[in-house]
Amino acid sequence: MTARRIRNAAFWSACTLAFLCVAAPALSVLISVFHQALPALGWSLLLKRTNGIGIQNAILGTLVMLLGVLILAGGVGVAAGIYLAEFATGRHERLLRFFSEILAGMPAIVIGYIGYITMVVQFHWGFSLAAAVISLSILVLPYVVKTTEVALRQVPTFLREASAGLGLDSTTTVWRILIPPALPGIVSGLIVALAISTGELAPLLFTAGFSDQNPSLALVHHQVPYLTGVIFTDLALPGARAHATSAAAGAVTLILLIILIAVGRLVSRGARRATARMTI
Amino acid sequence: MIDTPAQVESRPTAPSVPAPEVPRQPRPERHPEEGTPDPVFRVKDLSFYYGPHQALRDVSIDIGAHEITAFIGPSGCGKTTFIRCLNRMNDLIPGARVEGEIDFEGRPLYGADIRAIDIRRRIGMVFQKPNPFPKSIYDNIALTPRRNGVKKSELDGLVEESLRRASLWDEVKDKLQQSAFSLSGGQQQRLCIARAIAVRPDVILMDEPCSALDPVATFRIEELMAELKGDYTIVIVTHNMQQAARVSDRTAFFTVDVSDQGRVGVLVEIGETSNIFTSPEDQRTEDYITGRFG
Numbered sequence: 001m002t003a004r005r006i007r008n009a010a011f012w013s014a015c016t017l018a019f020l021c022v023a024a025p026a027l028s029v030l031i032s033v034f035h036q037a038l039p040a041l042g043w044s045l046l047l048k049r050t051n052g053i054g055i056q057n058a059i060l061g062t063l064v065m066l067l068g069v070l071i072l073a074g075g076v077g078v079a080a081g082i083y084l085a086e087f088a089t090g091r092h093e094r095l096l097r098f099f100s101e102i103l104a105g106m107p108a109i110v111i112g113y114i115g116y117i118t119m120v121v122q123f124h125w126g127f128s129l130a131a132a133v134i135s136l137s138i139l140v141l142p143y144v145v146k147t148t149e150v151a152l153r154q155v156p157t158f159l160r161e162a163s164a165g166l167g168l169d170s171t172t173t174v175w176r177i178l179i180p181p182a183l184p185g186i187v188s189g190l191i192v193a194l195a196i197s198t199g200e201l202a203p204l205l206f207t208a209g210f211s212d213q214n215p216s217l218a219l220v221h222h223q224v225p226y227l228t229g230v231i232f233t234d235l236a237l238p239g240a241r242a243h244a245t246s247a248a249a250g251a252v253t254l255i256l257l258i259i260l261i262a263v264g265r266l267v268s269r270g271a272r273r274a275t276a277r278m279t280i
Numbered sequence: 281m282i283d284t285p286a287q288v289e290s291r292p293t294a295p296s297v298p299a300p301e302v303p304r305q306p307r308p309e310r311h312p313e314e315g316t317p318d319p320v321f322r323v324k325d326l327s328f329y330y331g332p333h334q335a336l337r338d339v340s341i342d343i344g345a346h347e348i349t350a351f352i353g354p355s356g357c358g359k360t361t362f363i364r365c366l367n368r369m370n371d372l373i374p375g376a377r378v379e380g381e382i383d384f385e386g387r388p389l390y391g392a393d394i395r396a397i398d399i400r401r402r403i404g405m406v407f408q409k410p411n412p413f414p415k416s417i418y419d420n421i422a423l424t425p426r427r428n429g430v431k432k433s434e435l436d437g438l439v440e441e442s443l444r445r446a447s448l449w450d451e452v453k454d455k456l457q458q459s460a461f462s463l464s465g466g467q468q469q470r471l472c473i474a475r476a477i478a479v480r481p482d483v484i485l486m487d488e489p490c491s492a493l494d495p496v497a498t499f500r501i502e503e504l505m506a507e508l509k510g511d512y513t514i515v516i517v518t519h520n521m522q523q524a525a526r527v528s529d530r531t532a533f534f535t536v537d538v539s540d541q542g543r544v545g546v547l548v549e550i551g552e553t554s555n556i557f558t559s560p561e562d563q564r565t566e567d568y569i570t571g572r573f574g
Contacts, residue, residue: 089374158411162472164372166424166479167401176423181414 033254036247039240045248050230051212053241055249061215061225062198062256065208068133069197073140074190080141081148081186086174104142111139112203120207127209130219132226135203140193147189151182184270191264198256201228227253318345320483320513321366321389326380328361330373335361338380339547341532348505348514350524350553353534354568358545359517362534363485366515367403368396385482401428403483404476409492410468412460412475417452420460420471421478428479438478446474447504466497473504477512484508486516490523502527521569524553531556533565 040053048054084096115135119125155178163173179186209223210233216222227249234246319342328336336358343349343366351359361370368389370376382389389399412420421439430438439456443449448470452463460471469489476484486505490498505514505527518524524531532550536543548562560566 158407158409159413160372161369161407162411162413162475164369164397165367165400165405165407166475167397167399168424168427169397172423172427176427177413 030254033247033250037244037251040244040248041251045252049212049214050225050245053245055227055230055245055252057212057214057225058227058230058249059252061208061211062227062253064129064215064217065132065136065204065224065226066194066197068129069136069140070190070194072133073137073144073193076137077141077144077193078148078186078190080145082152082174082179084145085149085152086170086178100142100145103138104146106139108139108200108202109206111135112206115203116206125220127207127223128220129208129215129217129222129224132204132208132224135207136197136200139200139203140196143193143196144189147192148182148186151185151189152178154185155181184267188264188268191260191267195257195260195264198253198260199228201232204229205232227256319343320345320385322381322383324381324383326362326365326378326382328358328365328370328379329377331375333542334544336365336545337537339545341547341550343513343515344530345513346509346511347529348509348516348527349550350528350531351515351517351534352519352521352524352531352568353545353548354536355519356543356545357534357536359534360487361545363487363515363517366483367400367405367485369400369405371396401479402481403485404479404481406469406472406476406484406486406489408488410465410472412463412468412471415460416457417460417463417471418456421475424475424479442474442478443471445477445508446470447500447507448474464497466493466500469493469497469501470504473501473508477508481512483513483515486514488517488519491519498523521557525557528553533560533562533568535564535568 044052045054046056046059049057080096080100084093084100088096112135115131115138119131119134120127125131159177159181160173163177168177204226208226208229210229211223211225213225215224230249231246231253234242234249237243321341321343323339323341323343326336326339327334339358339362351363353359364370365378365382366384366389370378378390384399384403387394413423415423418439421442422435425438426432426435440449440453443452448467451467452471455462460468463471469492473484473489490501493501502523505516508514509529516524516528529552530550531553533548533556534545535548537546548564549556549560551561556565557569560569566572
């Protein structure tokens with residue numbers, strides 16, 4: 001009896017410790033970032049640009065890049081995921097999977113550097129929205145491909161058979177029969193991709209540049225400001241004010257991430273409900 | 281509870297579906313040896329392979345129009361594989377291979393100029409487990425005709441008619457916009473039959489359509505088959521010999537042939553259902569139907 005109690009207590013302490021190991025760093029980052037950001041927090045953060053004491057331009061720049069990533073990585077990634085899950089066979093499937101896995105393992109800084117020497121230098125685009133969005137999209141593409149493929153593979157085979165049995169063509173089968181139940185899974189994959197893009201710095205250092213102006217939608221020859229850029233540069237500047245701005249940019253990035261994660265949770269809850277309804 | 285046949289008697293009118301690309305041929309003449317009037321399918325020496333594994337060997341069979349043909353036999357005898365050859369569902373399986381000939385209404389089913397999706401519009405299929413789409417009852421029926429070019433104004437009528445013919449209309453007419461998954465298993469299976477009918481096929485293949493249903497739902501599907509037989513050729517795979525005896529006009533018995541080369545499905549015999557169950561020609565059929573094996 002006592003031995004069992006001791007084992008029980010040991011197990012629960014191990015669980016608590018594991019929980020603390022996960023929760024404590026996350027909490028400490030949150031607390032310390034918001035604490036350091038405190039002096040800079042205020043409406044001026046949103047109303048002024050980085051040449052004043054705000055980060056309006058960086059927030060807008062990050063949002064514009066997220067939109068670009070959503071369109072580019074979303075479009076290409078979802079298409080590749082559909083292809084892998086429904087159509088690819090044999091050598092094509094193996095090749096695509098192989099390259100997708102290589103991309104997934106590629107360091108962000110390498111992607112940034114390649115983006116720099118090709119797009120920024122070779123193509124003469126300069127530091128630009130296009131170079132930044134393409135680099136970020138390459139970085140998050142494997143996540144989108146994988147989640148799309150997994151979401152489609154979870155759609156029961158009997159629906160494919162039902163559709164084939166009615167003589168429906170493969171376009172109709174994919175868009176009308178398979179995508180709707182897979183949609184929540186695909187969307188939560190896209191949100192993870194956006195969350196990663198929000199927090200990335202390395203690929204943007206080489207491709208986005210920076211600017212005190214609000215971002216234009218011009219694809220090339222215009223540098224783009226972004227949040228992680230502010231965190232990185234202002235921290236290196238002298239003075240408490242710059243440090244507070246850096247922390248404030250960090251805080252805004254975290255808020256953006258939390259919003260994205262919350263949306264992702266909501267969507268995957270919707271996904272679970274949809275699959276629960278599908279069981280016969 | 282059970283719908284009167286009056287609701288389902290009328291043959292669907294207004295062929296609003298665009299003509300399928302497979303041209304209809306005059307029906308071939310009577311086939312003396314087989315005794316099948318007016319065969320829809322003529323299968324000659326069909327062998328089927330999953331990769332290197334042979335699943336069926338030298339199946340020759342005629343399937344008559346406006347008849348119910350039942351395939352019975354022990355597990356693994358290839359009856360499901362065979363029925364899936366008839367609408368080219370096996371095309372979807374990588375590495376699957378067909379040898380021999382299947383003529384459908386006088387034309388080779390596996391001919392180079394024939395597209396599988398056109399075939400499947402002419403030859404509908406009902407599966408072992410009810411497999412409605414995760415959509416409303418209405419959309420389950422309407423999706424395929426809409427894709428095939430049926431006009432919006434005609435869809436409501438087509439949905440009602442298909443549901444009536446599947447004797448499901450009275451149970452669902454007030455909840456057409458509800459999810460198909462809100463229906464019971466038996467209702468879902470009748471919905472799948474209605475969905476197949478809505479494409480206006482010539483043939484309906486049923487692969488153990490009642491194996492997931494309770495006896496009452498099974499009875500209703502069997503009744504429905506008898507009603508549909510006037511307009512469609514029906515082929516049914518069943519594990520249930522009583523079902524074959526109750527519903528079918530002709531019965532084919534398949535079995536597993538075990539040899540050094542492995543296990544392969546073969547057709548033992550086909551004949552009038554009453555003959556197969558009372559005086560089969562082959563000893564193996566007799567052993568099976570009297571319960572000595574299988």
